[in-house]
Amino acid sequence: MLSIVFWGLALSVSISLLWARNLIVSILLFGLFGTMTSGAYLLMGAPDVSFASLALGAGFTTFVFIISVRKTGKIKVGYVNTPYLIDRKEEVGYTGFEYELISGFAKEQNLDLDFEVITLEADSELKRFDLLMGGLYEDGEHTALFESWNKVQVLETRLLKNEKGEIIDLMRYKHKLMKDGYHDLEYDNLGKSYYFFLIEKTRTELADSLKAFIDEAVEDGRFEEWIRRNLG
Amino acid sequence: MSKTGNIVVLVFLLVFAAGIYLNLNESKLTADRPDYITNLITENGSLNAVGAVYLDYRFYDTLFEVTVFFVAAFGVVMILKRIPATVSEEHKNNIDYNLNGEAVDFRMKTAGTLIFFLSQVFAIYIILTGHLGPGGGFVGGVVAGTGVLVLSGTRDIEGIERGFLDLGIPVFEKVIMLTLPLYGLIGLFVFDAALSNFHLLEHMGIEDSRLWGIGRGELISGGTALFLNMAIGIKVFAGSWAILYHFVKHRGVV
Numbered sequence: 117m118l119s120i121v122f123w124g125l126a127l128s129v130s131i132s133l134l135w136a137r138n139l140i141v142s143i144l145l146f147g148l149f150g151t152m153t154s155g156a157y158l159l160m161g162a163p164d165v166s167f168a169s170l171a172l173g174a175g176f177t178t179f180v181f182i183i184s185v186r187k188t189g190k191i192k193v194g195y196v197n198t199p200y201l202i203d204r205k206e207e208v209g210y211t212g213f214e215y216e217l218i219s220g221f222a223k224e225q226n227l228d229l230d231f232e233v234i235t236l237e238a239d240s241e242l243k244r245f246d247l248l249m250g251g252l253y254e255d256g257e258h259t260a261l262f263e264s265w266n267k268v269q270v271l272e273t274r275l276l277k278n279e280k281g282e283i284i285d286l287m288r289y290k291h292k293l294m295k296d297g298y299h300d301l302e303y304d305n306l307g308k309s310y311y312f313f314l315i316e317k318t319r320t321e322l323a324d325s326l327k328a329f330i331d332e333a334v335e336d337g338r339f340e341e342w343i344r345r346n347l348g
Numbered sequence: 349m350s351k352t353g354n355i356v357v358l359v360f361l362l363v364f365a366a367g368i369y370l371n372l373n374e375s376k377l378t379a380d381r382p383d384y385i386t387n388l389i390t391e392n393g394s395l396n397a398v399g400a401v402y403l404d405y406r407f408y409d410t411l412f413e414v415t416v417f418f419v420a421a422f423g424v425v426m427i428l429k430r431i432p433a434t435v436s437e438e439h440k441n442n443i444d445y446n447l448n449g450e451a452v453d454f455r456m457k458t459a460g461t462l463i464f465f466l467s468q469v470f471a472i473y474i475i476l477t478g479h480l481g482p483g484g485g486f487v488g489g490v491v492a493g494t495g496v497l498v499l500s501g502t503r504d505i506e507g508i509e510r511g512f513l514d515l516g517i518p519v520f521e522k523v524i525m526l527t528l529p530l531y532g533l534i535g536l537f538v539f540d541a542a543l544s545n546f547h548l549l550e551h552m553g554i555e556d557s558r559l560w561g562i563g564r565g566e567l568i569s570g571g572t573a574l575f576l577n578m579a580i581g582i583k584v585f586a587g588s589w590a591i592l593y594h595f596v597k598h599r600g601v602v
Contacts, residue, residue, distance in 0.1 A: 162398075163481070163482030164398045164399070164482045164483070164484065166482070167474065167482050167487045168486065168490075171487045171490040172490055175490070175491065175494045176490050176493065176494045176497070176588070179497050179501070180497070180592070183497070183501060
């Protein structure tokens with residue numbers, strides 16, 4: 117009779133697994149499910165099966181999953197240094213809107229981040245990264261890059277074009293304005309565009325959870341706060 | 349060497365399986381079927397009825413359960429050997445690294461060693477008393493494998509690898525796969541049927557003697573149950589380690 121309690125607990129654990137977005141949490145819930153079924157088998161008079169369920173379901177698989185998540189949980193981030201979005205300063209470390217967003221995401225998903233500066237021109241170098249960031253926008257120059265990576269839309273921006281035909285985005289334009297205090301060239305507004313995070317093509321689950329995280333942050337106001345703090 | 353060894357073992361098992369299958373005739377399958385429930389305690393001598401069924405009356409099933417595990421480990425090793433081993437840059441320094449490539453500190457070492465020893469003691473206990481209570485070779489092997497997994501997450505992975513090879517665990521694995529059919533043949537030629545359990549000490553005239561510690565409920569009871577549990581335990585332990593070790597070495601990922 118008491119085994120029904122354990123089956124009920126196992127059922128509720130497996131239902132709660134459906135809503136677990138964090139990988140570590142879902143692994144621990146899976147281990148808990150193994151423990152619950154083990155208890156149920158024990159009370160049903162099958163101690164042998166109970167032992168196997170405990171050793172495999174709660175012990176072995178939990179450890180294997182945790183090790184593999186730790187192993188794949190290191191995300192190599194390549195970034196283009198962009199003021200206000202992701203900017204490394206000697207004393208303070210990293211600052212910026214995109215940095216706060218990605219580190220909030222990493223904290224929620226138990227991921228380790230490994231930052232490295234990149235230039236978009238070194239195309240073959242980029243393959244070893246899982247995620248590219250730092251004010252990336254579609255300006256027509258790096259179409260091959262944007263096509264071969266998963267795009268996650270982060271923030272709305274504007275593109276501007278000067279007399280020489282150079283395209284520049286709002287953040288870099290603002291930085292230039294703050295630094296120089298004036299404009300030597302006239303800029304035309306090209307209209308709305310977006311900053312993107314580029315995620316390695318095979319890691320669709322990473323792209324999906326990042327999208328979900330951004331939607332959530334917009335809803336609960338964190339997104340607004342990051343914008344207020346970094347972009348003004 | 350390892351490949352030929354594995355193939356020899358597999359061919360031997362296939363020939364053995366065919367031989368046993370041809371040896372089974374209808375009378376053995378239907379008419380002579382033992383009445384497990386009533387005969388179990390008197391005939392087999394194990395206190396654990398489940399263990400008695402899978403180590404005696406249904407040992408043909410158990411043998412191939414072990415073989416499936418053997419083939420799985422063999423396949424993983426064969427496929428991964430083609431992928432070059434990943435040598436982490438960090439390993440060049442004189443610091444110990446675990447299988448995640450993280451530097452090991454003393455807290456991890458202490459906790460990992462403690463869990464390892466507890467799990468090994470528990471594994472040995474449930475393997476040795478598999479015929480007296482719940483437990484047995486399969487569960488014990490998995491518990492021991494989990495212990496090594498915890499250890500390799502908290503200690504120098506290369507040291508564990510050396511220790512494993514020095515102990516000759518991969519060789520043990522193949523020897524055991526050969527021993528199980530040989531055990532079955534002893535049953536066929538010396539006792540009543542292939543793969544049958546036999547009470548060697550009782551055949552020698554030392555029946556149910558408390559002096560020899562072979563009475564019911566003693567460690568040496570249930571005929572060959574103790575030997576089979578130990579063999580299966582080592583086999584499962586070695587197989588689970590071989591799979592994990594090759595994943596770590598050749599892919600860098602479990």
